[in-house]
Amino acid sequence: MDKLLLSIVVSGLCAVSSPAERRYHFVYDLKNMTEAQRHCRETYSDLATIRDMEDVNTLNTMVHSSQMVDDSSQAWIGLYDDVDSWRWSLSNTSFYKPGETEFRRWWPDIPNNFYGEEYCTYMYTDGYWNDYPCNERFKPVCFDVRGLNETFVLIKNTMTWTEAQSYCREHHTDLASVRNMEEIQKVQKLVTSGQYVWIGLFRDGWKWSDGSDSSFRNWKTRPTGVSKTCAAADFSANGQWEGLNCDVMRAFICYSVPVSMQVIKVRVQNNSSSLDLNDAVVMENLLKKLKQRLKDQGLNDDIKLSWKKQSDGKVFHKEEKKTKKKETCPNKDEL
Incomplete structure (x- = not known):
C-alpha cells in the first residue's frame, strides 16, 4: 500500500471564532x-x-x-424588512402534490403592509386574501394532514393569529395552508357570507443581513409605512x-470576526492504485469525512476545511521511502 502526503487547512480562511470575539x-x-x-x-x-x-x-x-x-x-x-418573505405556518412543504408550486390568491394591490404592521393573512368569503395586523381577532381555519389528504376545520371562537396558530397546532395539524383553487373552494364552504378567517400564511418580516436568527429588537418606534424597510x-x-x-x-x-488558521500535515493510505486522490470529487468526499471525524471528536462544527495546494498545483504527493544506509565494517587499511 502506497503512503501519500497531504496538507489540509483545518480552519480555512473562513473559520468562525466565538461570538464574544x-x-x-x-x-x-x-x-x-x-x-x-x-x-x-x-x-x-x-x-x-x-x-x-x-x-x-x-x-x-x-x-x-x-x-x-x-x-x-x-x-x-x-x-431589514423582507417584504416578500411570506410563508406557511406549516413549514413542512412535503405535503405539496407533484408539480404544485407555492399558491397565492391576493386581492389586487395586496399585500401592501398598510401602516407597516400587516404580517398575517385572512381569507374573505370570495376566496381572496388580504394581509392584516396579527392582533386582530377572526375565526381561524385549521387543517388535519394525512399524507396528501387534508381536512379543513372552521373554529367557532375568534382569536388573534398567534392564538389561532397555537390552537390549531394543539388540536389539529396547523393553521390551514391553501395549495390550489380546489382547496380555496373547500374553505369557502365553511365560511358564511361576509366573514373573514385566518389562514396560515404569514410574513417573516425583519431579518439580519448575515442570516443570523437573532430575535433581539430595540425599536425606538416600530416602523410604519411600506417604504421604511431598513433599520x-x-x-x-x-x-x-x-x-x-x-x-x-x-x-x-x-x-x-477574528479568523485563525492552522495547517496540519497528515498521512493517508491509498489502497487502490487506480484511485486518483487529486480528483476533485475524491478530494471533496475526503473533506466531508475529515470534518465529520473532527466533529465526532468534539471540535466546533463551524470549522472550515480546505485543501492546500503545493507549488505544482497538486494536493497529494507520493511520499518518498527513505532507505536506511547499510553499515559496513572498515577494511584493514582504515584501521
Missing part, C-alpha cells in the same frame, strides 16, 4: 443600505448584527458623534432603532 467598526462615509452592505462584506464580514443590550451599550460607547455627517445621529445596521441605530436615542427608506444616505456599522 466579534468586533464592530463604524464607517462615517454616507451610503445607502445596499452600498453599506457591499462595503461591509468586502472589507469586514457584514453589516452589524446586534444580539442583545450588551451589544447596544458597546456601540453607544464606540460612536463618535462629532464624525456624523449632516447632523445625522443614525447609522445603518444589518436589519438604523439612532445614537441620539441611546442606540435605539428606527425604520428608514433604504435609499437614505447614512453612516453605517460593520462587524468582523
